[in-house]
Amino acid sequence: MTAPSLTSEPQTRPVVRLRPKMDPRRIRHGFPWAYANEVVADRRTKALAPGTLAVLEDEHRSPMALVTVNPNSKIIARVVDMDIQARVDVDWFAQRLSRALSLRERLYDAPFYRLIHAEADGLPGVIIDRFGDVLVIQPNAAWADSRIDILAEAAMQVTGATTLIKNAGGRARGLEGLDDVTQVLAGQMPDAPIPVPMNGATYMADIAGGQKTGLFYDQRPNHALTKTMARDARVLDVFSHVGGFGLAALAGGAASTLCVDGSAPALELATQGAAAMGASDRFTSRQGDAFDVLGALGEEGAQFDIVICDPPAFAPAKAAVDAGVRAYERITRLAVPLVAEGGILVLCSCSHAVDLDKFRSACVRGIGRSGRTAALIHTGTAGPDHPLHPLLAESGYLKALFFRL
Secondary structure: OOOOOOOOOHHHOOEEEEOOOOOOHHHHOOOOEEEHHHEOOOHHHHHOOOOEEEEEEOOOOOEEEEEEEOOOOOEEEEEEEOOOOOOOOHHHHHHHHHHHHHHHHHHOOOOEEEEEEHHHHOOOOEEEEEEOOEEEEEEOOHHHHOOHHHHHHHHHHHHOOOEEEEOOOOHHHHHOOOOOOOEEEEOOOOOOOEEEEEOOEEEEEOOOOOOOOOOOOOOHHHHHHHHHOOOOOEEEEEOOOOOHHHHHHHHOOOOEEEEEEOOHHHHHHHHHHHHHOOOHHHEEEEEOOHHHHHHHHHHHOOOEEEEEEOOOOOOOOHHHHHHHHHHHHHHHHHHHHHEEEEEEEEEEEOOOOOOHHHHHHHHHHHHHHOOOOOEEEEEEOOOOOOOOOOOOHHHOOOEEEEEEO
8 A cells, every 4th residue: 555645636636436315515515524434435445545635526526625535534534625626735734824823823922822723724633732832733634644744844834833743642543543653853852841821820731741732722711711710719620630720710819729630740730830820838739539539528528619620521432421421410419519608610521422511411410419509600612722613513522611509
């Protein structure tokens, strides 16, 4: 099997075709994927190397879009351009990156943000997070992984970044049949956490050994709202990672913050962040299983003015939805007794398979079964550096519910 051509001439590109009776309007109206059961799976299509550029046609052989093909994936074709003559080269990548950068520079006054959010930024399966002069790239689709060199060249050209890291962790790469080998593409791997200013707090991003790209930018607006409510508050941040909500609360004048997480390295980074803010005297941490710690705090009679639970995805796929919904209800029931009268409970979900209605219902059941009443005062989503593809529900994964109990 030959490697996918990076510079194939438009007239020599292979063709993949929708099956008979498959409605082509969805693709023509902007939906970015074609699934394996929607495409004619003949020998030529199955023989294409993952990442090959091809022309997607409808059943009547009318061209619809330029796609990349991965016969090993359930998402067999990803739309990269509606112009079937487009050349996917360094200039093509640079144009998409420049468009994405122009939005982020309007949104933020410092170069710390998600630069590329996959399909919504016109680069299917690609995630790029920026930490000043360092870019962390997750090429989670075969087409981008096979073109990582020209993608990296374009990213350096557009941003002026000096260090580029290819992060190969995560479930998505496995679904595409890709390796899990992280690489330094330019510069050197940072030998210490990178301080990231956000919402008046300082977060320590561990590019080399942290989760995902080192920091979660998506919760920025929800951190900001928590900050505005935090003056003189006692705050509990559960599943805190490097202190996302807790450090924002300290920046807002919280009287105290307790961060709870199962990862000792993550809590150490949170501790370093609090120190960098000059807030060590108001910061404590507790390592352990979140469910166990919540139960223990309840037995201790602990009370907080703001309690936040921001767990990892309890339902990473549709098969886990029922179990995930039960887990969200359980975490709510454990958190509610810790919230003082008139206090705020913030419950978050990053499970794209659990939609907002299911998540909200689970949280409301948990509150009600705990014997409390609540008002939902805000429903939050990811920040604008995580744009939503309007036809791709999966890109709207983050939900944050703010209740006053």
